[in-house]
Amino acid sequence: MKSNIIKLVLFVVIIVLGYMIYNSINQPLDFLKEKKHRDVEIVQRLKDIRSVQALYKNAKGKYTGSFDSLMQYIKEGEIPVVNVIPDPTDTTFTKTINDTLGYVKVIDTLFKHHQNFNLADLKIIPFSGGVPFEMGAGEIDRGGVKVSVFEVKAPFKVYLAGLDNQRILNLVAREEAIEKFPGLKVGSLTEPSTDGNWE
Numbered sequence: 355m356k357s358n359i360i361k362l363v364l365f366v367v368i369i370v371l372g373y374m375i376y377n378s379i380n381q382p383l384d385f386l387k388e389k390k391h392r393d394v395e396i397v398q399r400l401k402d403i404r405s406v407q408a409l410y411k412n413a414k415g416k417y418t419g420s421f422d423s424l425m426q427y428i429k430e431g432e433i434p435v436v437n438v439i440p441d442p443t444d445t446t447f448t449k450t451i452n453d454t455l456g457y458v459k460v461i462d463t464l465f466k467h468h469q470n471f472n473l474a475d476l477k478i479i480p481f482s483g484g485v486p487f488e489m490g491a492g493e494i495d496r497g498g499v500k501v502s503v504f505e506v507k508a509p510f511k512v513y514l515a516g517l518d519n520q521r522i523l524n525l526v527a528r529e530e531a532i533e534k535f536p537g538l539k540v541g542s543l544t545e546p547s548t549d550g551n552w553e
Contacts, residue, residue, distance in 0.1 A: 385521050389514060393538065395480040396508050397552055400540040402476060403487070403506050404548055405464055407541070409433060417504035417541075419491035421477040428464075428473060432457035479508045482515065490543055501546045509537035 403424070407417050410427050418424055434454045441449035465471045477486045491504040510529075514522050526536040540550040 381518065382521070385518050388517060389525075392481050392513055393552070396513055396538045397550065399476065399480060399487075400506055400508070400538060400550055402464065402468075403489070404540050404550070406460070406476075407504050407506075408548070409460055409464075411502060416493070416502040417491040419489055419504065421486065421489060425473055425476065428460050428476075431460040433460060433463055479513050482508075482512045485512050492543055494544065494546065496546055503541065503543055503546060504548075505539060505541040505543045507535060507537055507539040509535075511536070513537070 406424055406428055409431065410424060411417050413427070413431060418427075435456050435458060437453045437455050438450050439453070441451050443449075461473070465473075477489075479485050479487055488507040488509075489504070491502070493500045494503055495501075510522055510525050514525075529536040535551060538550070538552060541548050
């Protein structure tokens with residue numbers, strides 16, 4: 355009788371330990387898998403914002419730090435359709451003739467392949483429950499030249515909310531220890547760069 359109870363207790367202990375070992379291996383993998391899934395959507399949104407910012411700068415001469423201005427431009431802005439042909443009088447084949455054929459709407463050009471595109475969602479960080487991206491713009495001096503810059507950020511703490519909090523804190527601490535932004539971002543307010551920190 356006693357040996358049966360001991361066997362039963364040992365069996366329960368083995369099952370509990372097995373579950374704990376499985377969980378300790380599986381939890382980090384699940385976290386990384388979900389982080390990667392979320393990263394993909396955030397990066398795509400940041401790329402979209404970067405594309406609009408580039409067009410906005412071409413049209414207005416500088417980047418904007420306001421999503422309202424950016425969205426207004428997406429709704430009303432137009433991009434020229436230009437036909438570029440070689441200049442027939444140029445024997446060096448370096449000169450071209452640019453002929454503007456017409457204009458197309460920004461929203462029809464950039465977002466025509468996005469399924470179920472909603473303009474209002476552009477400023478919202480996916481998986482955040484409605485938190486907007488942090489966006490800023492300004493000018494910096496580079497060799498006596500004023501350069502327009504912008505930056506758009508999505509912190510880990512915002513878009514990974516709901517996942518294992520300790521793993522998020524570890525991720526943030528690791529990035530801050532090497533003086534990097536703890537999240538995903540595109541552009542910079544201190545450097546003339548439009549690169550994303552995932553590139």
